[in-house]
Amino acid sequence: MTYRHLLSLSLLILTAALPARAQDPAAIEHYRTGYELLKNRNYRNAAIELEQAVLVDSTYGAAFYALAQANKVLNEYPKAIDAFEKARELGIFPERIGPELAQLYHKSAIMLYQQRKYREAIASFEKSLVDGPGNAKAYFAMGLCYNGLKDTDKAKQTFSKAIKADSQYAKPYKALGDLQRRARDYGPAAETYRKAIAVDSTFMDAYGGLAQVMMDTEELEGTVTLMGKAVGIDPKYATGYLLLGTALNSLGRQHEAVDPLRRAAALQPKNAKAHYRLGEAYYGKGDYRDAVEAGKKAARLERNYHAAELLLGDAYNKIGQTEDARTWYTRAMQNSRFRDYCKHQLEELDRPQGQ
Numbered sequence: 001m002t003y004r005h006l007l008s009l010s011l012l013i014l015t016a017a018l019p020a021r022a023q024d025p026a027a028i029e030h031y032r033t034g035y036e037l038l039k040n041r042n043y044r045n046a047a048i049e050l051e052q053a054v055l056v057d058s059t060y061g062a063a064f065y066a067l068a069q070a071n072k073v074l075n076e077y078p079k080a081i082d083a084f085e086k087a088r089e090l091g092i093f094p095e096r097i098g099p100e101l102a103q104l105y106h107k108s109a110i111m112l113y114q115q116r117k118y119r120e121a122i123a124s125f126e127k128s129l130v131d132g133p134g135n136a137k138a139y140f141a142m143g144l145c146y147n148g149l150k151d152t153d154k155a156k157q158t159f160s161k162a163i164k165a166d167s168q169y170a171k172p173y174k175a176l177g178d179l180q181r182r183a184r185d186y187g188p189a190a191e192t193y194r195k196a197i198a199v200d201s202t203f204m205d206a207y208g209g210l211a212q213v214m215m216d217t218e219e220l221e222g223t224v225t226l227m228g229k230a231v232g233i234d235p236k237y238a239t240g241y242l243l244l245g246t247a248l249n250s251l252g253r254q255h256e257a258v259d260p261l262r263r264a265a266a267l268q269p270k271n272a273k274a275h276y277r278l279g280e281a282y283y284g285k286g287d288y289r290d291a292v293e294a295g296k297k298a299a300r301l302e303r304n305y306h307a308a309e310l311l312l313g314d315a316y317n318k319i320g321q322t323e324d325a326r327t328w329y330t331r332a333m334q335n336s337r338f339r340d341y342c343k344h345q346l347e348e349l350d351r352p353q354g355q
Helices: 003-016 025-039 043-056 061-073 077-089 094-114 118-131 136-148 152-165 170-182 186-199 204-216 220-233 238-250 254-267 272-284 288-301 306-318 322-332 336-350
Strands: none
Touching (some): 043 077, 061 094, 136 152, 170 186, 186 204, 204 220, 272 288, 272 306, 306 322
16 A cells, blocks of 8 residues: 555544434435545545535535545545645644645645646645745745746745755755856856755766856867866766767867767667767768768758758868759758858859869
């Protein structure tokens, strides 16, 4: 029997010990039947009987309490919440119902968040905090809801509340760092990511966030050091290998970049960027045929990946397959950043040899 079942049954035993009230006889009969079904773990039918009990007698607190327990086990969170609220109004175990409601409102809010009903989720989280104040996970999830609503200021405030509630909870640090990085507040973002890592030295997403800050501020050597440490902690951290290889490419160290980028592509074979960066590394060290293969994988995985198309144009040009080069340059020209370069390359391909 699970903890949840044990808890439900133990509370029902307490319910049976409540002082008798002048309840409707028909309601009592439904309650007794429902109570027996609960003891036998027949929760669905127990809920049906207990619903009948409270329909017959809306003052039957014990029946509301038992109904809440049945619906809780059935994951019928709104129904369980409603029944607990009514039981509390009728004076049934108020000291026990508070924590129960905090938990149920939290679970309901998580479900609403997963459905992207962010405003409803926020309201449910706020209710959970009434009976369960200082819950860092509730504040963190509320911050995610505000983030989903594009309300950056509220998201930052709520992530900060989560950190204040539990300074050893790493996730809100990382989430706050992401918002700071997107706003280009690179100094505060780096500090926030470092705090997340100090709390949890295995939190790879925080390493990745800090590496992105370093890349954005051109701290390439620092990125190499940081990502080397990260993949040492987690050898399956694909993003770490990708960032490491990208930084090495930017430093002109393509010979060193190939191995981590191969690992990134192997760990995430459908990651177009990993194959593209690997193609860049091959091209930089003169392995043009390998660059073609990597570039083609990237282009297959992501439609209109113009950077990969440009890489393919250059790589095919290097190995003398001019018609293929022409095809890929023409495709890459759709991107305004590459248009002038591709136009020039196409003109060079059209120029008679010797001129």
